[in-house]
Amino acid sequence: MPKLFGRKRPNIRDAAAAxxxxxxxxxxxxxxxxxxxEERLDELSRIIVGRAKELIDHxxxxxxxxxxxxxxxxxFDERARFLSSPRIGEIEEHKANGGKVIGTxxxxxxxxxxxxxxxxxxRLCSGLHNTIATGEExxxxxxxxxxxxxxxxxxxxxxxxxxxxxxxxxxxxxxxGKFKLGEVLQDFMEVWMxxxxxxxxxQQARSMWLDExxxxxxxxxxxTGNRIYWEELKREIQLSLRAQTVARRLYDLRKADPPxxxxxxxxxxxxxxxxxxxxxxxxxxxxxxxxxxQRVRDGIAVSDPEAPRIMLxxxxxxxxxxxxxxxxxxxxxxxxxxxxCSGTRWxxxxxxxxxxxxxxxxxxxxxxxxxxxxxxxxxxxxxxxxRIKQMIExxxxxxxxxxxLRGCHIYNGESTRVKQSAEDRGVPMLIIETEYSxxxxxxxxxxxxxxxxxxxxxxxxxxxxxxxxxxxxxxSEGGDGA
Amino acid sequence: xxxxxGVDMGSxxxxxxxxxxxxxxxxxxxxxxxxxxxxxxxxxKESLDQAGxxxxxxxYIVATGYGRRALxxxxxxxxxINANARGAAWLGSSEGTVRTIIDIGGQDSKVIALDEDGxxxxxxxxxxxxxxxxxxxxxxxxxxxxxxxxxxxISLRSTKPVxxxxxxxxxxxxxxxxxxxxxxxxxxxxxxIHRSIASRVTTMARRVSxxxxxxxxxxxxxxxxxxxxxxxxxxxxxVVPRHPQVVVALGAALIAADMxxxxxxxx
Numbered sequence: 001m002p003k004l005f006g007r008k009r010p011n012i013r014d015a016a017a018a019x020x021x022x023x024x025x026x027x028x029x030x031x032x033x034x035x036x037x038e039e040r041l042d043e044l045s046r047i048i049v050g051r052a053k054e055l056i057d058h059x060x061x062x063x064x065x066x067x068x069x070x071x072x073x074x075x076f077d078e079r080a081r082f083l084s085s086p087r088i089g090e091i092e093e094h095k096a097n098g099g100k101v102i103g104t105x106x107x108x109x110x111x112x113x114x115x116x117x118x119x120x121x122x123r124l125c126s127g128l129h130n131t132i133a134t135g136e137e138x139x140x141x142x143x144x145x146x147x148x149x150x151x152x153x154x155x156x157x158x159x160x161x162x163x164x165x166x167x168x169x170x171x172x173x174x175x176x177g178k179f180k181l182g183e184v185l186q187d188f189m190e191v192w193m194x195x196x197x198x199x200x201x202x203q204q205a206r207s208m209w210l211d212e213x214x215x216x217x218x219x220x221x222x223x224t225g226n227r228i229y230w231e232e233l234k235r236e237i238q239l240s241l242r243a244q245t246v247a248r249r250l251y252d253l254r255k256a257d258p259p260x261x262x263x264x265x266x267x268x269x270x271x272x273x274x275x276x277x278x279x280x281x282x283x284x285x286x287x288x289x290x291x292x293x294q295r296v297r298d299g300i301a302v303s304d305p306e307a308p309r310i311m312l313x314x315x316x317x318x319x320x321x322x323x324x325x326x327x328x329x330x331x332x333x334x335x336x337x338x339x340x341c342s343g344t345r346w347x348x349x350x351x352x353x354x355x356x357x358x359x360x361x362x363x364x365x366x367x368x369x370x371x372x373x374x375x376x377x378x379x380x381x382x383x384x385x386x387r388i389k390q391m392i393e394x395x396x397x398x399x400x401x402x403x404x405l406r407g408c409h410i411y412n413g414e415s416t417r418v419k420q421s422a423e424d425r426g427v428p429m430l431i432i433e434t435e436y437s438x439x440x441x442x443x444x445x446x447x448x449x450x451x452x453x454x455x456x457x458x459x460x461x462x463x464x465x466x467x468x469x470x471x472x473x474x475x476s477e478g479g480d481g482a
Numbered sequence: 483x484x485x486x487x488g489v490d491m492g493s494x495x496x497x498x499x500x501x502x503x504x505x506x507x508x509x510x511x512x513x514x515x516x517x518x519x520x521x522x523x524x525x526x527k528e529s530l531d532q533a534g535x536x537x538x539x540x541x542y543i544v545a546t547g548y549g550r551r552a553l554x555x556x557x558x559x560x561x562x563i564n565a566n567a568r569g570a571a572w573l574g575s576s577e578g579t580v581r582t583i584i585d586i587g588g589q590d591s592k593v594i595a596l597d598e599d600g601x602x603x604x605x606x607x608x609x610x611x612x613x614x615x616x617x618x619x620x621x622x623x624x625x626x627x628x629x630x631x632x633x634x635x636i637s638l639r640s641t642k643p644v645x646x647x648x649x650x651x652x653x654x655x656x657x658x659x660x661x662x663x664x665x666x667x668x669x670x671x672x673x674x675i676h677r678s679i680a681s682r683v684t685t686m687a688r689r690v691s692x693x694x695x696x697x698x699x700x701x702x703x704x705x706x707x708x709x710x711x712x713x714x715x716x717x718x719x720x721v722v723p724r725h726p727q728v729v730v731a732l733g734a735a736l737i738a739a740d741m742x743x744x745x746x747x748x749x
């Protein structure tokens with residue numbers, strides 16, 4: 001295999017690239033009667049979009065209530081309007097000029113390859129509550145993950161302009177939900193299923209994954225008609241590295257005590273790249289980082305400086321399904337860290353390039369999606385436990401809230417282990433199993449409030465113990481005080 | 483004389499308790515119904531009547547429970563998990579320091595673990611589902627046409643408890659209908675139901691605490707059959723306070739007293 005350094009090289013599969021067979025079934029596998037009645041569908045879509053806007057308004061209003069919210073959040077707010085974001089116009093223009101849009105799910109799609117082919121990647125995992133009922137018309141499993149049903153419902157009702165703009169969607173086969181979701185979606189659009197190995201650190205897993213990413217490259221090139229060359233890939237890897245650098249800066253800023261940014265805002269900032277132009281995001285994220293650095297110097301807290309420091313762990317929380325983070329922060333907690341795949345997880349392990357030659361670049365780019373991932377779809381998943389422990393230490397976390405989406409067995413399956421390892425470090429953990437609907441909000445509030453009280457009580461106790469120890473060392477009042 | 487009151491605005495029953503100088507002077511429980519605020523006011527008034535006091539005599543009122551925000555009379559509202567812990571720890575147990583509380587309420591059940599100082603160490607609640615709650619007992623009592631307060635005594639007469647396989651109230655209801663049709667004795671059906679609830683809550687208990695000093699409170703704790711089933715599942719005796727239904731209201735009244743005297747610790 002020739003390695004040509006420093007100039008454009010033809011893709012090794014030039015000839016084959018043009019011949020990707022269309023694997024879509026000629027007849028739908030799933031019959032959906034609701035889809036035949038266009039009038040009803042339009043009506044449904046209008047209702048869903050209206051409700052989604054209300055939900056977004058509601059959470060944005062709550063988030064703006066923070067006593068001293070960073071000014072740089074304004075851009076992220078505007079972009080998070082989601083269904084009326086200016087981004088939609090930009091994407092429409094891109095499409096009008098013949099550009100392509102490629103949908104992604106989870107965090108396994110090689111975004112650098114998509115961008116290198118001048119296509120726009122958009123993450124389609126949905127946080128909308130009221131598309132679930134429609135999703136259930138084709139995936140009627142009551143115990144199935146709400147995110148999967150919501151995402152399907154979004155496509156069925158044409159509720160999301162980002163979904164509608166997508167020419168194809170990359171669906172990683174990570175869990176049962178995504179597995180079958182990809183299958184059902186094939187009746188609605190072009191779907192590229194990606195085989196993700198579940199034991200990832202063997203030689204055969206590595207080579208299989210490389211082949212999967214190579215196949216994706218071929219599919220991307222065929223769809224866009226753009227061959228991906230060395231220069232474009234390097235450019236996009238460098239952009240990703242720039243984005244990760246600023247995201248890491250924001251991540252480190254959350255270690256500040258008192259906190260300078262709310263957990264909900266951080267989550268939103270980390271989700272904006274799902275649909276935005278990454279280079280534009282970098283600019284705005286840099287402005288935010290500068291503002292926050294100034295706050296750290298000035299000692300400006302975003303909320304109650306004494307608020308319990310909470311870490312959010314577990315199943316993804318997608319905007320605008322901010323029920324849990326909203327509950328935690330309105331009950332007086334401060335989310336200072338998260339390990340969510342919809343949050344900070346994309347920061348880990350930037351693409352490590354030894355030499356800027358095609359094979360090294362490609363391999364490093366591809367492996368970055370597999371090896372550092374701590375999605376519970378992998379086994380063994382010890383690195384996740386290690387990472388959570390490290391975050392507890394780094395962010396001085398006082399309590400962990402572990403979010404389980406009902407039906408997400410892999411996240412639920414790891415919850416006991418995470419709880420035990422948090423407790424080994426003296427940090428309590430609350431497991432919340434819930435769906436997207438708001439009906440259990442009050443029950444959950446009881447738990448969250450009690451949990452925050454528990455964290456505060458532990459803090460008091462620890463302070464008392466420290467004072468006692470100090471007295472004993474001091475000697476002057478030692479002994480009976482303890 | 484320091485008078486404080488706790489009002490526990492539960493989903494099914496509303497409880498009130500009046501504390502005078504650290505002693506219980508009156509307590510009541512009544513159905514919550516459609517107007518929780520009125521239920522709270524009535525419960526408070528009845529407790530005050532028992533104590534021979536007027537509303538003006540009360541220095542501090544703390545509300546708790548799901549409906550706690552509905553009671554405008556209250557000076558403060560606290561979380562029922564904290565109120566429960568405070569109440570149960572204060573009552574104590576002859577067996578030693580209370581370390582585990584099993585609370586079965588109208589619409590949820592919870593297990594609270596306390597550390598050696600009575601501070602909450604961990605807790606679990608059942609999911610948004612009526613299995614293992616007082617609602618479950620109500621539905622079954624209705625079906626068998628037995629007054630809810632007789633469930634315990636009747637179930638203790640059982641010689642051969644049936645197996646209830648469903649953990650869902652709706653399914654268990656139809657399961658019981660078919661058991662009735664098969665002419666199983668009500669005592670055996672009830673014993674089976676108690677066993678099923680007991681197995682559910684003791685599984686929760688084992689998740690947070692293995693300590694043997696267990697207090698069982700909430701309205702269903704008055705049910706001796708359920709108590710026996712829980713003791714059998716745990717393999718050791720469980721303490722039930724004399725008035726298990728008002729423990730949370732007691733905790734709220736104690737927290738009210740704390741708030742008068744110090745910075746309002748509570749936990």
